[in-house]
Amino acid sequence: MAGSLLLRAMNVLELLAECPHGLPLQDIADRLEIPKSGVHRLLAEFIQLGYVAQDEQSGRYLLTTRLMSLGFRLLGGSGILEVVQPVLNRLAQSCGELVRLAVVDNGRLPFVAKAQGARSGLRFDPDMGGEAALFCSASGMAWLASLPADEAIAHVVRQGFTQLEQRGARVPRTIAEVMHQVAETRRRGYACAIETWAAGMSSCAVAVAAPGSDRVGGVVSVAGPSVRLTEAAIEALIPELRQAAEELSAFAPLADYLESINPAPPRPASMR
Incomplete structure (x- = not known):
């Protein structure tokens, strides 16, 4: 899936939002048709920002509650x-x-x-x-x-x-x-x-x-x-x-x- 860096980043977030139990790195890359190395860099930045976490045992990447809290703040x-x-x-x-x-x-x-x-x-x-x-x-x-x-x-x-x-x-x-x-x-x-x-x-x-x-x-x-x-x-x-x-x-x-x-x-x- 081609597109700008911002578009790729948002696609990663939206995909993870559909998978509450998280996804392995390769699955994310395959579903979004993005090189594995590029997905890894995006996920590393999201982890630093607190929007994504990686399960230590399974290695799966999943969203934290930070996006959810933003939504609740907006609605509130x-x-x-x-x-x-x-x-x-x-x-x-x-x-x-x-x-x-x-x-x-x-x-x-x-x-x-x-x-x-x-x-x-x-x-x-x-x-x-x-x-x-x-x-x-x-x-x-x-x-x-x-x-x-x-x-x-x-x-x-x-x-x-x-x-x-x-x-x-x-x-x-x-x-x-x-x-x-x-x-x-x-x-x-x-x-x-x-x-x-x-x-x-x-x-x-x-x-x-x-x-x-x-x-x-x-x-x-x-x-x-x-x-x-x-x-x-x-x-x-x-x-x-x-x-x-x-x-x-x-x-x-x-x-x-x-x-x-x-x-x-x-x-x-x-x-x-």
């Missing part, structure tokens, strides 16, 4: 967690499933806040810090449905069809299948994903738009086991999910933050 300083958490908590308590908020961040959809409503039995509760797989998640579909078709396709192609072997039986495998799901999301007014993200898991999502605008800056979703979160169950909770999305869109700190990280594209000169 933005003020959004204080205002969104009560809304997520209330919805989670009502539906008894996992509720998450993802924000649109330069073509990505990372999850930044969550509330778990399931107290016993089957639970879906992945680690925080991940991002929505655009091609197979309800959150991804809810955002893609707000975009022009060519832009939606470009985002899916850029992210790729990731971890297909870990997905559910109904996962879309082509751009045409993804865009069919996007069209269905537009028709319904909400996204519904059953057995796509993972086997035995369902989710639904509604976009969070800025007040007085159709620009989507975030997505609120509900996810849980498919045996509980059936199509009928999803349809029944959509009014509450929409209400939560409307409340979130009205919070000034959240709206300001989403606008700041995703500035509106410049208008053509003829429209000014």
Whole structure:
């Protein structure tokens, strides 16, 4: 994978973020198509800076919590967690499933806040810090449905069809299948994903738009086991999910933050 030194460094960090148990040096070099010597130099610098550690026994390289702490400092300083958490908590308590908020961040959809409503039995509760797989998640579909078709396709192609072997039986495998799901999301007014993200898991999502605008800056979703979160169950909770999305869109700190990280594209000169 060619690119500048900075691009290579960021690719190393992003790869390690996907592998919480770390990776050997050779695996990192092979996956990123970077010479082993170059990867070793980057990792040595990251270790000096405190972003990467090397396990003494296995020799694997893994991320420290320093990047995580930067993210928490950013979210804490933005003020959004204080205002969104009560809304997520209330919805989670009502539906008894996992509720998450993802924000649109330069073509990505990372999850930044969550509330778990399931107290016993089957639970879906992945680690925080991940991002929505655009091609197979309800959150991804809810955002893609707000975009022009060519832009939606470009985002899916850029992210790729990731971890297909870990997905559910109904996962879309082509751009045409993804865009069919996007069209269905537009028709319904909400996204519904059953057995796509993972086997035995369902989710639904509604976009969070800025007040007085159709620009989507975030997505609120509900996810849980498919045996509980059936199509009928999803349809029944959509009014509450929409209400939560409307409340979130009205919070000034959240709206300001989403606008700041995703500035509106410049208008053509003829429209000014």
